[in-house]
Amino acid sequence: APTIVGKSSLNPILFRGVGMVADPDNPLVL
DSSP: OOOHHHHHHHHHHHEEEEEEEHHHTTTGGO
């Protein structure tokens, strides 16, 4: 998920909770 990965660099705190849940393919979920 390049979109989530790219945005996670800008908003690490936001995507720590939202991005991980929103994108099950995100390696950060594991």
